[in-house]
Amino acid sequence: MNRRPSGSQTGDSLLFLTDEQLRQGIEAMFFAYRGFTADPDRILADLAYGRAHHRAIHFINRAPGTTVNNLLNILGVTKQSLNRVLRTLIADGLVESKVGRHDKRERHLKLTQAGRELEQTLSDAQRARMRAAFRDAGPEAVAGFRTVLEAMMDSEMRASYTRLKDSVT
Amino acid sequence: MNRRPSGSQTGDSLLFLTDEQLRQGIEAMFFAYRGFTADPDRILADLAYGRAHHRAIHFINRAPGTTVNNLLNILGVTKQSLNRVLRTLIADGLVESKVGRHDKRERHLKLTQAGRELEQTLSDAQRARMRAAFRDAGPEAVAGFRTVLEAMMDSEMRASYTRLKDSVT
DNA sequence: CTTGGAGTGTCAACAACACTGACATAAACT
DNA sequence: AGTTTATGTCAGTGTTGTTGACACTCCAAG
Numbered sequence: 206m207n208r209r210p211s212g213s214q215t216g217d218s219l220l221f222l223t224d225e226q227l228r229q230g231i232e233a234m235f236f237a238y239r240g241f242t243a244d245p246d247r248i249l250a251d252l253a254y255g256r257a258h259h260r261a262i263h264f265i266n267r268a269p270g271t272t273v274n275n276l277l278n279i280l281g282v283t284k285q286s287l288n289r290v291l292r293t294l295i296a297d298g299l300v301e302s303k304v305g306r307h308d309k310r311e312r313h314l315k316l317t318q319a320g321r322e323l324e325q326t327l328s329d330a331q332r333a334r335m336r337a338a339f340r341d342a343g344p345e346a347v348a349g350f351r352t353v354l355e356a357m358m359d360s361e362m363r364a365s366y367t368r369l370k371d372s373v374t
Numbered sequence: 375m376n377r378r379p380s381g382s383q384t385g386d387s388l389l390f391l392t393d394e395q396l397r398q399g400i401e402a403m404f405f406a407y408r409g410f411t412a413d414p415d416r417i418l419a420d421l422a423y424g425r426a427h428h429r430a431i432h433f434i435n436r437a438p439g440t441t442v443n444n445l446l447n448i449l450g451v452t453k454q455s456l457n458r459v460l461r462t463l464i465a466d467g468l469v470e471s472k473v474g475r476h477d478k479r480e481r482h483l484k485l486t487q488a489g490r491e492l493e494q495t496l497s498d499a500q501r502a503r504m505r506a507a508f509r510d511a512g513p514e515a516v517a518g519f520r521t522v523l524e525a526m527m528d529s530e531m532r533a534s535y536t537r538l539k540d541s542v543t
Numbered sequence: 544c545t546t547g548g549a550g551t552g553t554c555a556a557c558a559a560c561a562c563t564g565a566c567a568t569a570a571a572c573t
Numbered sequence: 574a575g576t577t578t579a580t581g582t583c584a585g586t587g588t589t590g591t592t593g594a595c596a597c598t599c600c601a602a603g
Contacts, residue, residue, distance in 0.1 A: 349518020
């Protein structure tokens with residue numbers, strides 16, 4: 206079962222593709238993702254919000270004026286699920302929803318001042334950890350990190366990702 | 375706010391630590407984790423199991439004979455939460471729970487034959503994606519990927535991770 | 544112009560899975 | 574004997590996902 210590929214190898218060995226290496230990669234993803242969300246989760250817990258709120262806030266901040274449907278595609282949840290989150294955020298004055306000018310079916314979403322402040326708090330915490338990890342690992346490792354993650358995405362996710370990425374660059 | 379650090383840089387530029395780079399790293403983690411869990415999730419949905427069952431099965435397989443308490447520490451959930459999952463897995467004949475020989479308070483957990491088969495199915499799916507991503511990215515990128523993920527973990531998680539990693543090597 | 548379908552958003556009900564708190568049992572330790 | 578440890582259970586709650594049903598808006602075909 207490909208546990209430890211024996212026999213002749215090409216120049217750059219394929220040892221990094223053994224089942225054991227892959228399993229370590231899987232476990233690394235699992236444990237790292239926990240760290241990745243830990244800091245914002247702690248902040249959100251005090252505010253009666255959850256990870257879903259964080260995600261919504263993050264992407265609304267990232268693409269102000271976006272429509273609900275666009276957000277739906279990025280987040281990959283049902284509109285009902287997103288709607289519950291948005292409703293509380295709007296009620297709490299963190300998000301502003303404006304009926305579209307051209308198409309009144311659409312709602313365009315923006316963060317209010319309070320929303321931007323929470324976004325800043327959350328992303329400061331998350332970035333601090335990411336920054337520490339990046340700095341410890343160094344630029345080459347970071348490049349590899351991003352390459353592998355990108356290769357791991359579904360193609361639609363990769364499309365959303367690169368669209369966001371390129372929208373700022 | 376460190377958006378695009380200007381001025382003099384050291385030899386190996388710190389451009390990879392800009393807020394924008396960090397944000398892209400954050401979004402890459404988000405989108406990649408979705409892909410990471412997508413394949414097992416599809417399989418589990420047909421079986422009335424969820425991600426929590428997958429995690430339990432994975433780590434029981436990884437460390438056969440482990441105790442409930444050990445699993446609790448690895449998974450980072452409450453015993454009530456884990457217990458609900460274990461109860462169904464034991465009832466369905468996928469996991470076997472045996473009273474400890476030395477310490478009869480402990481329960482040692484193992485996968486049954488059926489459990490191993492499901493584990494195989496799930497991890498085949500997950501490994502296939504990981505393998506494709508690793509192969510596309512190449513060995514250096516994979517090394518960087520693991521370096522960054524490891525740096526992103528909480529220290530207790532990193533301890534669990536390396537303990538598992540070294541237990542097989 | 545009206546009507547029907549597509550797009551969009553909302554309400555309600557339910558399931559999965561996490562949490563806390565309280566408590567029970569058995570075994571081990573002091 | 575009394576305390577601590579390991580495990581399991583019951584009850585209640587919260588977040589976040591799901592489906593189903595429905596209302597409103599827009600656009601285009603009849």
